[in-house]
Every structure is written in C-alpha cells, then in structure tokens.
Amino acid sequence: MTASRLCGVGDLAVGEARRFDAGGVQICLVRCSDGFRAVADTCSHEDFSLSEGAVDPDACEIECWKHGSAFSLLDGEPLTLPATRPVAVYEVLVDGTDVSVVLP
C-alpha cells in the first residue's frame, strides 16, 4: 500500500469534488461535511468522470452528471439507477495540511 499526496486541506471547499491522478489511478476526491472521501473517478455505468458531478456534502453522496446515478462516498454503492455496480473506495489520510489517498 502506498499513500499518495493529492492536495492541501484548504484546496477543496466543503461540497467540492476534484479529479486527481494518483500514480495512474484516477481518483475523485470529495470534501464532505465531515471530511474527505475518495472513490474511483470513473462511473461504474459508463466511462464518465464522477468528479464533474454534483456533491451532497451532508449525505456524502455524488451524482454522476451524465445519467444521474448517485453514489455513496462512504461505501461506493450506487443509490439510484442506471448504475448497478459500486465504485472503488479509497482510504484518505489527512496529516496536518496534507490530504493523501491510500492505494492498494
């Protein structure tokens, strides 16, 4: 497992999502109301970027902008159709002002 630094704590506002390339893995980093979450950036329905979707920071969900599936950022599970498969969830480490993702 390796931790890869993505950004600083102050780089994302609550409710913001951003795509990062972490060693070739496309990560969607989201700042929810209670902290940072990271999931695979590619929607499990089709090849579109989740980081361009709308975030519900209190529910900790992101909605794919293409066809509207919402995903839990806690476990990656799709909450609404058309997606039926989860997206991968990655552990996030916050160390001081650094936000990192743990890659398997």
Ligand code: FES
């Ligand atoms: S590509 Fe995300 S719901 Fe279709």
